[in-house]
Amino acid sequence: MFEKIPKPVARRLAIYYRVLKEQSKNGAETISSSSLGRMLDLKPSQIRKDLSYFGGFGKRGTGYNVIDLMKSIEKILGIDKRWNVLIIGAGKIGRALANYPGLIQDGFTIKGIVDVSEKKIGKTIDEHLTIEDVAEMEKIIRERKIEIGVLCVPSDVAQKVLNSVIQYGIKGIVNFVPKRLKAPKDVMIEDVQISLSFKALSFRMVNSER
Amino acid sequence: MFEKIPKPVARRLAIYYRVLKEQSKNGAETISSSSLGRMLDLKPSQIRKDLSYFGGFGKRGTGYNVIDLMKSIEKILGIDKRWNVLIIGAGKIGRALANYPGLIQDGFTIKGIVDVSEKKIGKTIDEHLTIEDVAEMEKIIRERKIEIGVLCVPSDVAQKVLNSVIQYGIKGIVNFVPKRLKAPKDVMIEDVQISLSFKALSFRMVNSER
DNA sequence: TAGATTGTTAATCGATTAACAATC
DNA sequence: TAGATTGTTAATCGATTAACAATC
Structure with missing residues (x-):
């Protein structure tokens, strides 16, 4: 067809x-x-x-x-509706994305940001988002109807965290973790691998004579 | 050959x-x-x-x-040596990259971060990098032998800023600005377009039945 | 009608993969 | 030697592009 x-x-x-x-x-x-x-x-x-x-x-x-x-x-792109997004991991990248205007403008609503660290939980980002406990994640995902998760956690826990959010019903992941993650094929993963881009640039700079 | x-x-x-x-x-x-x-x-x-x-x-x-x-x-990738990197624009993304461990580990040394905003200049990021005045950029690039610039400025000034840094001798750009930039062909540009990844994910989620 | 530009087909180009001889 | 795995060729697959009839 x-x-x-x-x-x-x-x-x-x-x-x-x-x-x-x-x-x-x-x-x-x-x-x-x-x-x-x-x-x-x-x-x-x-x-x-x-x-x-x-x-x-x-x-x-x-x-x-x-x-x-x-x-x-x-x-066609599916951005005529708004997507509810949860940021998982409040490290540098996670926090930077929390209010990224490019996302908010084009159909993505950041509905929350979670982390494990006691020190981070409760802190507020730009006066409108508060870092919540990752233990609350299931509740947050279900109640706020989160559809997309943004994975910004350390590599070694990434697959475990991913497995959980999939269980809680998330169907799309933007993955900032530099690791190949496995998921059932009805869960879509888009990789954003910043450090690969730097290495690709390095490669091109070194090999540009070819 | x-x-x-x-x-x-x-x-x-x-x-x-x-x-x-x-x-x-x-x-x-x-x-x-x-x-x-x-x-x-x-x-x-x-x-x-x-x-x-x-x-x-x-x-x-x-x-x-x-x-x-x-x-x-x-x-092969050219990361057996270290690259000197300047971050241009101390917005969310710029600051997040300033101490991104993935980069520092794999051959990239962040030698500075610059911005135009009076409010930001002089501020310190994670106790070891101080935001400097973009007016100093030429000096910084030449003195610290910057080879790679990371472009994290607003879209409307991106091309202008890029033209300057190219004049100052930079040969590689990692571009976080959502815009097609023009450069001479001996200057390499790698685009990292986070919002495209979100839209590509949305597309896949909406069209996954196909 | 003449000029511009689309939508689509077919040709070309580029990347991936299977297959297998070489060789550790 | 037998088994494993590479390096490389040729076949296949997928994406881009040129060309052009259709049509505004």
Whole structure:
């Protein structure tokens, strides 16, 4: 029924979305695949193909209506609704994400942040989120209808913590832990591995003559 | 002369490196592509192929010597030396990275963090890094021989800041700004786009039936 | 109608994988 | 020698791109 969608497409849609949002603020009414391509250094045909997996959003001769396409991509990406998010681990990264405006703006609501450390529990982040006890996690997940967990715990406990949150019903994980985690296939994991990006950069800097 | 190396290889090497480091701590002496593959959910042939771009590191019948392979990958990735890093922008993300242990351990030395805000300049992060004035950036980059800049500034000034640091001689950028930045091709940019990962997760959660 | 731009097909390019001879 | 595992080739798979008819 559906044509298979290449993996890189989702991320590119999110990139198109970002540009469209910006363009709509600037008052642009329409945009063509070639102008979008120029802004993003992508081939126009790739943009058209990416969109074509989900429908025909453009008008021949004119291009795409900025607002309409933005709304359509919002639906495709599932950010036309808000997702309830729990941050697990109040270390540096966890706390930095707690009020990350990029997330809050685009459909993600941080409903809580938990940690094990006595010292951290009870502390407030930017006057509106209080670090809670990880022991309360099950209750928090169920009562606040948490759908996405952001894993920012030490590597050695990551798999254990993941197993718990999955038991409590979470279906999506953004994983900041530098470790391959196992989960049932109905649980989606997206890895954000900052230190891999640094190493990839190092590699490119060292091997750039090739 | 050299066979072209597929883009995903650098990141996988960094992943192999992580596992090898772990394994060497556990006292493992050798590892085979199939056991590594099992741990990482990768095909053994992919691992062997990835390594083969850079040499023959294994011994037939036995596998790879853990320490030797680790050292070899360190060289390939360019993390056998230390890189001097400047964090540009002392917002949440910038400050979180300032003492990120994952970086410090694996070859990256944070030599400074700068910001424009009067309020932030002079403040100390974790008792060992002081936020400096972005006006000092040129001096800092030249004197401390900064090679890598970590861009954590607001989107609207990102390209301008990037242009400056490139002028000051920086050759590598880890970009946390959600924007496509332009740079001469001898300057390497690695994008870390956290909000794209959240959107990609949302996409997968919504479209998982497909 | 003429010009612009889409949506889609088919060709190309790039990455992964299976298979197996080489060899420890 | 027999068993294990590499390094490498060739086949397969997946993603991108060019090309163009359709159509606004």
